[in-house]
Amino acid sequence: MNTEITIYTLGKLIIEQNGQVVENLISTKAALLLAYLAMHPGEHSRKKLAALLWSETSDQQALKNLRTVLSSIRQEMPRALVIERDALMLNDSIPIILDARLFEKGCEKAFSPIELLDVGKTMQEIMALYQGDFLEGITVRDAEELDGWISEQQRHFQRLYRQLLFEYIELTLKQAHYEVGLAYAWKLVSLDPLWDAAQRQLIRLLAYANRSSEALLQYERFAHLLDEELGTTPDTETIALIEQIRTGNLQPTKPAAIASIALPDMPFVEPQETLEIAQRMLGTPQCRLLTVFGISGIGKTALVTQIAYHRQHLYPDGVYLISLKHTHSGRDLPYLIAVAVGMDLSSTHNYSALERTTLDHIKNRKLLLVLDNYEYILPETNFVENLLEQAPQIQVVITSQMPLNLFREWLLPLTGLSCPPEDDIHPETYEAVRLFELTAQRNNPRFNLQNNLSGVARICRLVDGLPLALVIAAGWTQILPIHKIIDHILEGQEFSLPYQQNMPAHHQSMEMMLEYTWSTLNEAEKQTLTALSIFNSTFDLEEAEQICAVDITALISLIQRSLIQKYDDKYRMHQLVWRHARKKLLYSDQREALGKQYLDFYQTWLAELQKQNLLLHEYLLAIEIQYPSIWNYDWMVKSFQPIYMLSISQHLMVYWEISRVDAIADIRRLFETINLELLPPEMRLVLYLQLARLFLWHDQTDQAYQYLAAALQNYPQEARWQDLALLYYFYASLFHVKTQEIQIISGEPFNEDAHILRKSYLKLALLYLDTGEKSSADEVFQYLAENSHYPIHHALIHAIRGAIAAESHDYSAAASLFSRGLLLLDKLEEPRLTASLHANLMRVKANET
Numbered sequence: 051m052n053t054e055i056t057i058y059t060l061g062k063l064i065i066e067q068n069g070q071v072v073e074n075l076i077s078t079k080a081a082l083l084l085a086y087l088a089m090h091p092g093e094h095s096r097k098k099l100a101a102l103l104w105s106e107t108s109d110q111q112a113l114k115n116l117r118t119v120l121s122s123i124r125q126e127m128p129r130a131l132v133i134e135r136d137a138l139m140l141n142d143s144i145p146i147i148l149d150a151r152l153f154e155k156g157c158e159k160a161f162s163p164i165e166l167l168d169v170g171k172t173m174q175e176i177m178a179l180y181q182g183d184f185l186e187g188i189t190v191r192d193a194e195e196l197d198g199w200i201s202e203q204q205r206h207f208q209r210l211y212r213q214l215l216f217e218y219i220e221l222t223l224k225q226a227h228y229e230v231g232l233a234y235a236w237k238l239v240s241l242d243p244l245w246d247a248a249q250r251q252l253i254r255l256l257a258y259a260n261r262s263s264e265a266l267l268q269y270e271r272f273a274h275l276l277d278e279e280l281g282t283t284p285d286t287e288t289i290a291l292i293e294q295i296r297t298g299n300l301q302p303t304k305p306a307a308i309a310s311i312a313l314p315d316m317p318f319v320e321p322q323e324t325l326e327i328a329q330r331m332l333g334t335p336q337c338r339l340l341t342v343f344g345i346s347g348i349g350k351t352a353l354v355t356q357i358a359y360h361r362q363h364l365y366p367d368g369v370y371l372i373s374l375k376h377t378h379s380g381r382d383l384p385y386l387i388a389v390a391v392g393m394d395l396s397s398t399h400n401y402s403a404l405e406r407t408t409l410d411h412i413k414n415r416k417l418l419l420v421l422d423n424y425e426y427i428l429p430e431t432n433f434v435e436n437l438l439e440q441a442p443q444i445q446v447v448i449t450s451q452m453p454l455n456l457f458r459e460w461l462l463p464l465t466g467l468s469c470p471p472e473d474d475i476h477p478e479t480y481e482a483v484r485l486f487e488l489t490a491q492r493n494n495p496r497f498n499l500q501n502n503l504s505g506v507a508r509i510c511r512l513v514d515g516l517p518l519a520l521v522i523a524a525g526w527t528q529i530l531p532i533h534k535i536i537d538h539i540l541e542g543q544e545f546s547l548p549y550q551q552n553m554p555a556h557h558q559s560m561e562m563m564l565e566y567t568w569s570t571l572n573e574a575e576k577q578t579l580t581a582l583s584i585f586n587s588t589f590d591l592e593e594a595e596q597i598c599a600v601d602i603t604a605l606i607s608l609i610q611r612s613l614i615q616k617y618d619d620k621y622r623m624h625q626l627v628w629r630h631a632r633k634k635l636l637y638s639d640q641r642e643a644l645g646k647q648y649l650d651f652y653q654t655w656l657a658e659l660q661k662q663n664l665l666l667h668e669y670l671l672a673i674e675i676q677y678p679s680i681w682n683y684d685w686m687v688k689s690f691q692p693i694y695m696l697s698i699s700q701h702l703m704v705y706w707e708i709s710r711v712d713a714i715a716d717i718r719r720l721f722e723t724i725n726l727e728l729l730p731p732e733m734r735l736v737l738y739l740q741l742a743r744l745f746l747w748h749d750q751t752d753q754a755y756q757y758l759a760a761a762l763q764n765y766p767q768e769a770r771w772q773d774l775a776l777l778y779y780f781y782a783s784l785f786h787v788k789t790q791e792i793q794i795i796s797g798e799p800f801n802e803d804a805h806i807l808r809k810s811y812l813k814l815a816l817l818y819l820d821t822g823e824k825s826s827a828d829e830v831f832q833y834l835a836e837n838s839h840y841p842i843h844h845a846l847i848h849a850i851r852g853a854i855a856a857e858s859h860d861y862s863a864a865a866s867l868f869s870r871g872l873l874l875l876d877k878l879e880e881p882r883l884t885a886s887l888h889a890n891l892m893r894v895k896a897n898e899t
Contacts, residue, residue: 053129056147057088060207061181063188067127076122078188079103082196083119084130084140085185088148089203093139102199106192150207153179157210160217169360170225173218180211212242219251225363226302228259243275246285253288257295258302265295316521317488318352319481321467328357328462332445337460338438341424341448344464344612345624346567347518347560350449351422353464358420358447365445367415375423380430384408387419405433409440416443424450425570431456451570452611463612466515466624470507477503482510482520489524497527505532512539514625519560542629564630567613578604579613579623580638583631584648587678588620597647649698652680656701657881660888666708666896673705681716699740701881704889707747708896714744735761736882842883845874849887856890861898865891 058064063081065072075081083103087094100112107115120138123130132141140146156176160169184204190197215238222231235252242248249272256265269284269292276282283289294300331337342350355371362369370390377386384405388395393411395404421434431454437444438458448454453461467485470477477483478499486506490497499506509532513519526535542561568576581598582589594600605621608614613627623631635641659672673680680698706713718741729737738761745754848871855864868891875884 054145054147055084055127055130057085057149058181059085059089059148059150059185060153060179061183061186063185067130072126074122074126076119079115079190079193080119080122082185082188082190084123086196086199087131087138087140088146089150091140091142093137095137097136099138102193102196104192105195149179150184150203153207154210157214160214170218170221173214173221177211177214177218180207180214183208208241212238212245212248215241216248216251219255221363223251223254223258226258228255228302231255232259243272244279246288249284250288250291253291253295254300257300262295266292316352317485317492318356319467319485319488319517320356321349321353321464321481323468324353324462324464325357328353331460331462332357332361332447337445339434339446339448339454339456339458340460340462341450341453342462342464343450343453343610345451345516345627347516347563348464348466348612349517350464352517354420354422354447354449358418361418365416365418367412367417369418369420371420371422373422374426377426380427380433383421383427383433387412390419391417405436409436412437412444413441414443415441417445419444419446421446421448424448424454425452428452428454451567452607465612465615466513467510467517467520469510469515472507472511474507477507477510480507480510482513482515483507485517486510486520486524489521490527493525494527502532505536508536509539512536512625513560516624516626518563519626522560542633560626561630564626567627568630572604574601574604575607577601577640579608579627579631580635581640581644582614582621583623583628583635584644584682585623585679586682588617588622589679590620593651593679594621597651598644648682652676652698653701653881656680656698657884660701660884666892669892670705670709673702674709677705701885703740703743703885704892706744707889708893714741714748714750841874842878842880845871845878845880845883845887848874849883849890852887852890852894856894856897859897861894864894865898868894 054068056066056069058066063078063085065075065081065084072081083099086099086102096113096116097109100109100116103119104112104115120131120133124133129141129144132139153176156172156179160173160176184207185200188200190200215234219231219235219238222228222234232252232255235248235255238245238248239252249268253265253268253272256262256268269288272288273284276284284292291300328340328342331340342354344350358369358371368391370387372386372390374383374386377383381401384401385395385408388404388408388411391412393408395407419437428450434446434448434454435456435458437446453459467481469482470480474480478487483499483503483506486509487497487499490499509523510520513523523535523539526538530538539560571579578598578601582594582600584597585593594605605614609616609621612624614621614623635644655676656673659669662669664672681702702713706716738757742754742757742761745751745757848867852864852867852871855861855867868887871887872884872891875887878884
């Protein structure tokens, strides 16, 4: 069972374990030890802790007392501590919640210049943590140092709490929430009655609440207290405030106008990093126009609505959310704004007059305009530019699928909620998982996240944290288990639920959302997006240009729309967009030509990589980075590209053998998808040989024998003699494991070279396995050399001799032989043999090291 410990220190000291109060610790000092360790994470000397807790006793007695306390803690809370001979610490591998730390971090956040989404609510939540002084009511004996530490912490948290109260009261003044502010102002004054600023807050609130006589009376009490306690008078700022109240010149804060904006009732999870950036931008005076942009369903409207709602106290003349989704011309914008702010339009009869009247009406106001779905009226921006020029106190926030591309525009791209990586141990803390849980529980009250955590995390990754997709998928929990929802997403099978039909048409399903986005693209953008979907994951500009002949203008536009995202020097598509575009590619006229360009590019890339004479780890790393694109499984299966797989796999053998334990599964999975009977016989032979080689490398001899036997039974008479030679070589390698004799393929040799090579391979294998005599092997090599004048045969001889040298652990000689073989092949079109020799060379170099 997982253990979670909660330690309450602000007020009465309480320790909980898995939600249950721990009551049987041997003494208060046992609990104090846990609190001290929580306040000071890390390892502590036993001697120092004993001296802290029992400073008035001998060292020996203090250590004895500590052992007793530790025994008690270990008995009641077995996983709480990590105890060593001379030191101990709290167990940081289990969750430990400390209210004091939460309070400190909350105050730091509240005091930050970056305004919070709902600062008032956040402050109230932080204040609720403060249930009293730090370790209130605790008295300790024989521990002067510990007593001093407690007193110091009490003063620290008292200062933080008073400052938090002060800041919250200031907020209530700005928002004109006077009665709410009064409750906290009385509390602050009771804690620090001599603080001038706190007394001024209370007096001002009383006056603003039409209780001026009480305000004057409070001033008299304060003045008397100062005289009695300190022999002084209130400061000049307080006296000036009282004078304003007496003369009736104190004007209350003007509250923000009632805004035409309301919070949606859909679940909302704050994208924390994005939110902080948005608040920082809007808090900058130079930011007059902020465009929040991204693909459909990314949460643009929800985010700006939340921000606008919680910032409305900053705009005395109002906050207005104006939807443009039913608008098709920028000329309608002045009218929509005029209606939103309540203008009388009865005397306005033409567009020019309407624009002028609207600007005149709002140009001196301090308000926030939120223009939602601006993509409907792009590229028209004239009125927005005029508005920014003539109305200096207005801020404009725009949501759009792409930026307006104005000089004054500040940009905030949205990329989705944070998703847990596959190996994360706390996926429930990520924003996407939290939104899924909120929505699922709203639709299915019995939904249990912990029972479905790994599946929910996978859904979040499959949709790249797209909020709308998460809401739709979470709704399906009414009728489908999580693993079925995953299947539906992967297969693109969708359906709408009744409540989804109340949503905008293009938000009722993922497919409708994606088709809506597709309909907004021009032809060049559609072709570019379709072509780029051939990549499984990331791609760079060189790949995009050489394989897809990408239109740079279209690529820039797709990036601006967030359909393609840029990370350093790489690009990637949103997962849902990629799957949608990939489906279109599979049925497009581009497929065949694009597939050939893709194949040619990576074959050339791998061939060039082999020529770079890299160290093994450098070679493997280069392939690792490109592997998702090179071994493009989904594309190979759906577009039926076995030839691509065969040619590429030759280059990947050494990578598979050393770096990928799942390599066999990759190839077998492809085999299960492809109907082998449709392949040419020689192609089947190569496939069987590749699997046999991988199984041999991973010491899975039974499986290797199975595939070699299949190759022997199905070999074509017209097989390439290199493939036939490899078949014998691998088969002979199993001779010491399999007791049966090496089978001889029946039938006449199809040419003299193949006959010589077959005999020599068989003889070499027998010599190699049965006697290991190099002199006998040399006779075979000499025989081959005398009976063939082809460089390819000599290259094969070097390959065979290299294999024997490697088996004898003579890695230097093996490397030399493999290198000589590669030199002979440099001008020959023998990619499979070249790849095999290169793989062996890399392996023996690694063994040399």
